[in-house]
Amino acid sequence: MxxxxxxxxxxxxxxxxxxGALLGLGGGVFVVPALVLIFGIPELKAIGTSNVAxxxxxxxxxxxxxxxxxxxxRLGLVLLISTTLxxxxxxxxxxxxxxxxxxxxxxxxxxxxxITMLRSGNTKDQPLEPMEGGDKTSKALGLEGTYHDAASxxxxxxxxxxxxxxxxxxxxxxxxxxxxxxxxxxxxxPVMNLLMRIPLKVATGTSNFMIGVTATSAAFVRYANGDVDxxxxxxxxxxxxxxxxxxxxxxxxxPNARLKQIFGWVAIVIALxxxxxALGFDLVPGR
Amino acid sequence: xxYDGEPVNVSADADRATYQWVGLILTTGMYASFAAMGxxxxxxxxxxxxxxxxxxxxxxxxxxxxxxxxALNPLALINLGVLLLLAxxxxxxxxxxxxxxxxxxxxxxxxxxxxxxILLLSLTLSMKWIxxx
Numbered sequence: 001m002x003x004x005x006x007x008x009x010x011x012x013x014x015x016x017x018x019x020g021a022l023l024g025l026g027g028g029v030f031v032v033p034a035l036v037l038i039f040g041i042p043e044l045k046a047i048g049t050s051n052v053a054x055x056x057x058x059x060x061x062x063x064x065x066x067x068x069x070x071x072x073x074r075l076g077l078v079l080l081i082s083t084t085l086x087x088x089x090x091x092x093x094x095x096x097x098x099x100x101x102x103x104x105x106x107x108x109x110x111x112x113x114x115i116t117m118l119r120s121g122n123t124k125d126q127p128l129e130p131m132e133g134g135d136k137t138s139k140a141l142g143l144e145g146t147y148h149d150a151a152s153x154x155x156x157x158x159x160x161x162x163x164x165x166x167x168x169x170x171x172x173x174x175x176x177x178x179x180x181x182x183x184x185x186x187x188x189x190p191v192m193n194l195l196m197r198i199p200l201k202v203a204t205g206t207s208n209f210m211i212g213v214t215a216t217s218a219a220f221v222r223y224a225n226g227d228v229d230x231x232x233x234x235x236x237x238x239x240x241x242x243x244x245x246x247x248x249x250x251x252x253x254x255p256n257a258r259l260k261q262i263f264g265w266v267a268i269v270i271a272l273x274x275x276x277x278a279l280g281f282d283l284v285p286g287r
Numbered sequence: 288x289x290y291d292g293e294p295v296n297v298s299a300d301a302d303r304a305t306y307q308w309v310g311l312i313l314t315t316g317m318y319a320s321f322a323a324m325g326x327x328x329x330x331x332x333x334x335x336x337x338x339x340x341x342x343x344x345x346x347x348x349x350x351x352x353x354x355x356x357x358a359l360n361p362l363a364l365i366n367l368g369v370l371l372l373l374a375x376x377x378x379x380x381x382x383x384x385x386x387x388x389x390x391x392x393x394x395x396x397x398x399x400x401x402x403x404x405i406l407l408l409s410l411t412l413s414m415k416w417i418x419x420x
Contacts, residue, residue, distance in 0.1 A: 052369060056321075059375050063313035066306055073305055077383065077398045084405040092412075141394070142301070212313075212376040213402065219373050220409040223346075230365045231331075231345050234324045237372070241321070 006235055008039065013239030017057060020240075021247025022254060023263055027240040028054045028182035029113055032106060033270045036277065041232065043099040043106075047181030048227030051219035053240040054183045058211035060241055065205030072202055075143050075160060075192075076209045079170045083184065083210060084217040086174030091218035094179045095225055104278035106180050110271035113186055118264035120257075137163040147202055158199050166196045173210075178218040183211040304389065308382040316375030324368030331361035338362055377406050 016030035028050040035046035065071040094102065138144065144159040160166070169191050173184030185207045192203035222228050331339070338344040338360070347355050347366040355363035383399040 052372065055372055055376065056317075059313055059317045059320075059372065063310060063317055066313060067310040069306060073302060073309060073383065074395060077395065077402060080402045081398065081405075084402055084409075088405055088409050088412075091409075213380070213406070216373050216376045217406055217409045220406075221412055223369070223373070224412055226342060226346055228369065229342055229345055230347075230362065230369055231339055233369060234328055234365055238321065238324060238328075 005039070009232065009235045010239045012038065013053065013236040014243035014246075016053075017240035017243025017245075018247040018250075019243075019263060020057070021244040022250060022259055023117060025113065025183075025186060027057055027244060028180075029110070029186070029267075030270075031236060031240065032181050033110070033274055035232075035236075036103065037270070037273050043102040044094065044222070044225070044227045045229055045232065047094065047102070047179075048219070048222035048225075049229065049233040049236050050181030051177075051215050051222050052228055052233040053237040054177070054181065054215040055212050055219060056237040056241045057244045058183060058208050058215065060244070061208040062205075062212055065208050068205075070147065070201055070205035071209040072143065072145050072198075072206045073209065074141065075145075075198070076206045076213075078141060078143065078163065079167055079188075079192075079206075080210055080213055082167045082171040083174035083177070083188075083214045086171040087178035087184075087214045087217040088174075088221065090175045090178030091221040092178075095221075095227075097179075100278045100280065102180065103274045107271040107274035107278060109176060109180060109182065109186070110267050110274065114264045114267035114271065116186065117260040117267065120260055135161050135163060145202065147199060156199060158197070158202065160192075160196045160198055162195050162197075166191050169195065174214055174217075177211070177214045178221075181215075181218070181222075184214055185211055302386070302390070302392075305383055305386040308386055309379045312378050312382055313375060316371060316378060320368045320372035320375065322368075323364055323371055327361050327364030327366075327368055330364060334361060377403070377410070380406065 012034045013027070013031065016027035016034060019025075019030055020027035031050040031053055032043075032046045035041040035049060036043055041049070062071060066073070138160045141163070143163065144157070146155055146157045148155050170188060173187040173191070176182055176187060177184040188207045188210065189203055192198040192206060193200055196203075198206070219228065331337070339362070345362055347360070347363045349370060352363050352367050352370070356367070380399055380403040384396055384403065387393075387395040387399060
């Protein structure tokens with residue numbers, strides 16, 4: 001491995017973190033295809049690297065959200081029961097799957113991300129109605145909370161609904177994290193915001209808090225299987241983190257809807273490239 | 288990211304100690320792991336990238352990290368950084384168990400213990416103490 005390889009990793013990590021932050025996603029969605037398609041790194045090693053990068057960015061994000069009380073730790077713990085178990089089991093299963101199948105599955109996730117971005121780029125965000133009167137499970141577990149919405153100047157109260165269903169569907173986020181090395185926020189966020197009726201800011205904070213624990217559950221297994229190459233994972237993780245920091249700074253200065261439109265189409269192109277790899281056509285020789 | 292506003296989460300008020308400790312551990316873990324990874328990488332590059340040719344040499348097993356650090360192997364510091372990073376979310380779970388126990392909130396002691404036990408199983412697999420496949 002030469003110096004150009006490491007410079008390439010640094011640029012890839014930085015861009016993945018930057019785009020992830022700008023589009024409200026974890027960097028993993030871009031790290032895995034870049035490592036596979038540009039650097040020819042095998043799928044499982046790319047996923048292990050992404051797992052480490054995801055823990056790095058979510059740890060940094062969660063520390064801020066927890067300190068500002070925008071993460072609901074109780075809710076996060078309840079949902080983590082199913083996500084960590086699913087992440088652990090799916091990371092074990094990932095080792096048994098053909099690499100090309102993993103590329104195909106990743107293409108499916110990218111198509112989902114693309115559709116989500118293209119749809120959200122077309123429509124204005126509709127704020128949900130204030131939510132009170134959560135379900136029995138929510139009350140029994142003491143999951144209710146309030147938060148101050150700086151935009152409206154109001155203190156909003158919320159009480160999560162459909163907690164049991166939310167726990168079930170959250171397991172999917174764990175499967176995606178364990179199998180493909182992405183954070184799982186792309187599933188966790190809609191589950192919390194749309195199904196459980198949790199305000200977007202609290203859902204974002206809680207999702208960040210959860211992603212680190214979920215990815216760790218999978219990352220230990222990848223590390224044990226020799227799929228975390230420290231000399232690939234460390235520069236990538238450090239520059240994903242730096243890119244995410246710059247991206248977070250750029251968010252309020254960037255036309256978000258237009259960006260989502262553009263990268264919705266970019267995600268479709270990447271998904272098509274991953275499908276060609278899944279079908280056996282490699283653009284670069286494997287390492 | 289927009290963190291402005293002065294949120295007053297109801298459960299957060301009840302769990303003040305939990306939030307303080309989890310926030311502290313996340314921040315400390317982040318800086319400590321990034322420092323170890325960054326310093327290890329610079330050290331490894333500065334001494335001419337020794338042992339970087341094979342994956343076996345690059346991955347230092349958990350139980351070999353301290354002896355390899357004593358032997359001044361920069362790859363051990365890089366691996367220590369990765370493990371510190373991966374251990375940080377696990378440490379937050381330990382803090383949650385302790386702070387909820389101190390508040391006598393046994394339900395959340397149980398839930399945090401359950402999540403911790405899943406992570407412990409993952410760590411156990413990574414140490415190859417048990418082998419499923």
